[in-house]
Amino acid sequence: MQQFNRPWQTLRMESSLSQADLLNQLIEEAEAIVIGIGAGMSAAAGFTYVGKRFTNAFGDFIAKYRFFDMLQASLFDFEDEQEYWAFQSRFSLLNYFDQPVGQAYVDLRQMLAGKNYHVITTNADNAFYAADFDMDKVFRIQGEYGLWQCSEHCHQKTYQDEALIRQMAREQSDMKIPADLVPYCPKCGAGLEVNKRNEEKGMVEDAHFHEQKERYEQFLKENQDKKVLFWEIGVGHTTPQFIKHPFQQMTEENAKALFVTMNQKEYFIPHAIRPQTVQIDEDIADVLRVMQVNNGGH
Ligand SMILES: [Zn+2]
Known part of the structure; x- marks a missing residue:
């Protein structure tokens, strides 16, 4: 050619x-x-979303939801905020805060x-x-996986709390974090979520x-x-x-x-x-x- x-x-x-x-x-x-x-x-670079890196960290979620890969799993509509953060706290340690x-x-x-x-x-x-x-x-x-946004996108600001993410990862059981660790938007009270773009609302x-x-x-x-x-x-x-x-x-x-x-x-x-x-x-x-x-x- x-x-x-x-x-x-x-x-x-x-x-x-x-x-x-x-x-x-x-x-x-x-x-x-x-x-x-x-x-x-x-x-x-080794940061794959399939294979051992995924199955080692999320065996329980894979058993429950039959996820194929970590990206699909990260976009899943979890049953409540306690389960969402049980997944996302582990995900953001793996792919952001503790990423080698x-x-x-x-x-x-x-x-x-x-x-x-x-x-x-x-x-x-x-x-x-x-x-x-x-x-x-x-x-x-x-x-960024390490940032949060209001799930209603009510204002254009992001938040980060690494210590809370570590606490969520540490204190969760049966794929749920304790209810009192769920973070909420300081302006409107809606749940916070990981800073990412979605088709309807875009991104903060x-x-x-x-x-x-x-x-x-x-x-x-x-x-x-x-x-x-x-x-x-x-x-x-x-x-x-x-x-x-x-x-x-x-x-x-x-x-x-x-x-x-x-x-x-x-x-x-x-x-x-x-x-x-x-x-x-x-x-x-x-x-x-x-x-x-x-x-x-x-
Ligand atoms: Zn809000």
């Missing part, structure tokens, strides 16, 4: 380079890099050091923070969210005429409106831009940007590791 776009010297050597070296050279050549991170990246460092994220951070880049992610876990990213360069567009977007959004949009604006690498990693097709479609659109609008999609599944690429598209289909964690090694570890 010959994918050739004149502004990118690297693409003339595409067929002779490994995918890792191709990406390294594209990063070197880019004037700006916009990285879009989806669930596939966290899975590559993911090597794929560390590799990514190291290879981006000194580069002109910005990140947008649909992941609500804490992987970027755990890997010591500069959080001023990361936009979490789908909320607080001041911190808007700061992240402005920094991201500012970066896009400042670099819009440059040789921009739009690089998506592990972005599937559940919410294409946040990363995939805007990346494709911005690539189409900038003849110097390049769209790199890194995913083992193949997704449809619009005809208009096929000459500006590079598909990386090898294992995400492997490619990032080799990139980092071949990059001399700086």
Whole structure:
């Protein structure tokens, strides 16, 4: 497959380079890099939502509800708030407060050091923070597992209480937390819930969210005429409106831009940007590791 776009010297050597070296050279050549991170990246870093990581933490919930994976389970309509928080407290310890460092994220951070880049992610876990990213360069567009919002969205503010989450996890029994630990909205008295977007009501977007959004949009604006690498990693097709479609659109609008999609599944690429598209289909964690090694570890 010959994918050739004149502004990118690297693409003339595409067929002779490994995918890792191709990406390294594209990063070197880019004037700006916009990285879009989806669930596939966290899975590559070991934060999978299936298998032992799921069954070890949620055997009781799986027995009761026959859940297939942790994401489906986290969106389930539990029978009451005590059960909801029994699940969510364990979930947010696993995927946020106690989330370990993911090597794929560390590799990514190291290879981006000194580069002109910005990140947008649909992941609500804490992987970027755990890997010591500069959080001023990361936009979490789908909320954070460690934050709460009013379930009625009555006001645009989020809350966090790690100590209470730990108490909920510790003091629950039979998949219920004690009733007096259930948190309520200080304004309207409705139950609080984990900060996330849903189809009907959207998401509570607080001041911190808007700061992240402005920094991201500012970066896009400042670099819009440059040789921009739009690089998506592990972005599937559940919410294409946040990363995939805007990346494709911005690539189409900038003849110097390049769209790199890194995913083992193949997704449809619009005809208009096929000459500006590079598909990386090898294992995400492997490619990032080799990139980092071949990059001399700086
Ligand atoms: Zn409220």
